[in-house]
Every structure is written in C-alpha cells, then in structure tokens.
Amino acid sequence: MAARLVVAVNPAAGRGRGAESGRRAVDALRAAGHEAHGLDAPDAARLEALLRDRIRRDPPDAVVVVGGDGTVHLAVNVLAQTGTPLGIVPVGTGNDLARCLGLPHEDPGAAIDRLLTALGGEVPRTRDVDAVRTSAGRWFAGMLSAGFDAAVNARANRMQRLSGTPRYVAAVLLEVLGLRPRAYRITTDRDTRRLEAVLVTVGNSASIGGGMRLTPDARMDDGLLDVLLAAPLKRVQLLRLLPKVFDGSHVLDEHVEMLRGRVVTIDTDDRGPAITAYADGEPLAPLPLTVEVVPGALRVLG
Incomplete structure (x- = not known):
C-alpha cells in the first residue's frame, strides 16, 4: 500500500549528517512508491511548529523523523494520542529512543530499510508504546x-x-x-x-x-x-x-x-x-x- 508520509528532518543532527540522511530517506520512500514530503527547519521549535501545522492541514498516514532523540522528542509532542504512526531514522549522538524501541540505532540505512519493510504490506506494521504526559504541558x-x-x-x-x-x-x-x-x-x-x-x-x-x-x-x-x-x-x-x-x-x-x-x-x-x-x-x-x-x-x- 502506498502511504502518504511527512519526513521531518533535523539537518544539523549527527554533526550535519541529518540533511543527507533525510534526502536518502525521502528518495528511498519515493522509490518504493510512497508519497514522501520533506520538512525541515533550522531549529527544533520551528520544526515542531511546521509539523503541527502540516498535520493539522493535511494529516499523513505516518510521520518519519530524521534526527536524534531531540527530534524524536518534538515528534512525540505532536503525535502522542493521535494514532498517527512515527518512524525513526536515528542520526543523533545517542539515539537512545531508537535503541530502547529495538530499532536500528547506529546505521541510518538500516533504519530506512526497516521503515520500508514496515510500510511494505497492505497495512503498516506498527507497535503501540507508552508516552509520558507532564504537568508542564509537554510529553x-x-x-x-x-x-x-x-x-x-x-x-x-x-x-x-x-x-x-x-x-x-x-x-x-x-x-x-x-x-x-x-x-x-x-x-x-x-x-x-x-x-x-x-x-x-x-x-x-x-x-x-x-x-x-x-x-x-x-x-x-x-x-x-x-x-x-x-x-x-x-x-x-x-x-x-x-x-x-x-x-x-x-x-x-x-x-x-x-x-x-x-x-x-x-x-x-x-x-x-x-x-x-x-x-x-x-x-x-x-x-x-x-x-x-x-x-x-x-x-x-x-
């Protein structure tokens, strides 16, 4: 099934590897027949705002983030309790969220391959996990x-x-x-x-x-x-x-x-x-x- 995807990229992640990994992810998803729209911004706050606006205007089938734990964090704050799946291409310095989810955390190419496999069936392969709501209004x-x-x-x-x-x-x-x-x-x-x-x-x-x-x-x-x-x-x-x-x-x-x-x-x-x-x-x-x-x-x- 072809999916409509937003690929949110932190270009600065991994000492600048985020931009290249973001291009690789978009190219690979499009080559597999998916509709992938890239989204990037110079800082996390603006990327989160852009992602919120995009999902409000035109909800995708899934969001893929390319970056480190901070980039995943902003996506969690946008996607928690929405049911919209989150894909992760980790290119940060620690990548602990991908690690703890059992996803590839050291090789962006392997993470992209995992996404292609998850999106390759009639229904995307997903897993529901917990998130934490805080009294500060953030997750x-x-x-x-x-x-x-x-x-x-x-x-x-x-x-x-x-x-x-x-x-x-x-x-x-x-x-x-x-x-x-x-x-x-x-x-x-x-x-x-x-x-x-x-x-x-x-x-x-x-x-x-x-x-x-x-x-x-x-x-x-x-x-x-x-x-x-x-x-x-x-x-x-x-x-x-x-x-x-x-x-x-x-x-x-x-x-x-x-x-x-x-x-x-x-x-x-x-x-x-x-x-x-x-x-x-x-x-x-x-x-x-x-x-x-x-x-x-x-x-x-x-």
Whole structure:
C-alpha cells in the first residue's frame, strides 16, 4: 500500500549528517512508491511548529523523523494520542529512543530499510508504546532527569566536540566538581517520601547518553515508570558508580533505590537554585513537576 508520509528532518543532527540522511530517506520512500514530503527547519521549535501545522492541514498516514532523540522528542509532542504512526531514522549522538524501541540505532540505512519493510504490506506494521504526559504541558518518551543527571544533561548539550557516550562521560567529570545533594519530596502514586539525593531519574525507557542504562528494567510498553533515586554520594563514590550504569548493575549499590509507579511528582524541599528537569535530553520545566505514563499513547512504525 502506498502511504502518504511527512519526513521531518533535523539537518544539523549527527554533526550535519541529518540533511543527507533525510534526502536518502525521502528518495528511498519515493522509490518504493510512497508519497514522501520533506520538512525541515533550522531549529527544533520551528520544526515542531511546521509539523503541527502540516498535520493539522493535511494529516499523513505516518510521520518519519530524521534526527536524534531531540527530534524524536518534538515528534512525540505532536503525535502522542493521535494514532498517527512515527518512524525513526536515528542520526543523533545517542539515539537512545531508537535503541530502547529495538530499532536500528547506529546505521541510518538500516533504519530506512526497516521503515520500508514496515510500510511494505497492505497495512503498516506498527507497535503501540507508552508516552509520558507532564504537568508542564509537554510529553516525553524516554527518560526525565531532575538531579545531578539534569546538570550533566545541560552540560552535555553545550559540548559540541564530542558525541554519544563520551560526551556524557565528559559532562559527568566536569559537573562532579560541583556535586551536592538536594532535598527532595518524591511522590510515586500515593507514596510520598522526603529525602536527600544526588540523582533523581524517571524512566519510561532504559537508557540515556548512548546506552547508559540508568533505569535498566524500564520498558516502553508496561504502563509503568521506573524511578531511580541515589542518596548523597561523595565525588569518588559517584565516579566509581558511573561504569556500572552501562550494564545496569548500579541498581545493586547501597546508595541507589528503585521505585515504580504510574504517576510521579518531584519537588524540592530546600532553598537552593531552581532545578530544571530535562526530558529526552531536552530542557522541560523547573520543579515541581508531575509526570504520568499513558499506556499506548504513541504508535511506532517497525
């Protein structure tokens, strides 16, 4: 079945590889008989606005995004609860959303081939997964950071010379110099607790930073959020914990607690600087913040 598709491209993704990968995706989809319309913009905000307008005026059969997790994030905010399928050609530095969805995450060509296969039958091959609605009026699909991890995210976003996991590791090493715990009030469903913590992470997916499995047991289709809380750590303790996040064994550390629930509220109980939460690697909103998983809110191609 020939499909009508919008291909939303972040030209700057992957240090400029986004533009070329976007052209490859459009050409391959058209060669397969699909009607593919390219859409790009110089920044995420304008790309999201263009995509919203296009879907409002002329709803396509599916949207394909070419870019990193930030580009997927903007598409999630447009497509959540619409039923319009989302296809992903990952060309970012981490590509954790594609990774956690079981899609090709290192080879744009393989991702395009997967899309062609998904679109090749009488009915597109899709899968419904969870997305997370926030009190800030935004959605996310992967992971929310609200502690030291948020500061690392902000630092990594400013670092252009590195990519993927090395960029996040470098950001950790730079941010650890200012490490200090904050007082939090965390409510998971109806359970509220007050604690000091350095890491506060809510995962709908398992990894961030190119495979750092902060919430290793999180699944994108189980209707639950996994919450990681790390008690106050000295700098050297945090650095010793860091290598364990690649296989998820950090959850066995005595300083780490894992919770699970459907609705999570995060607030601070101290007078320190405001904490801005990050979601899917993008700045979301200052605390306090409530997030709620919505089962099956996002339809994914392939």
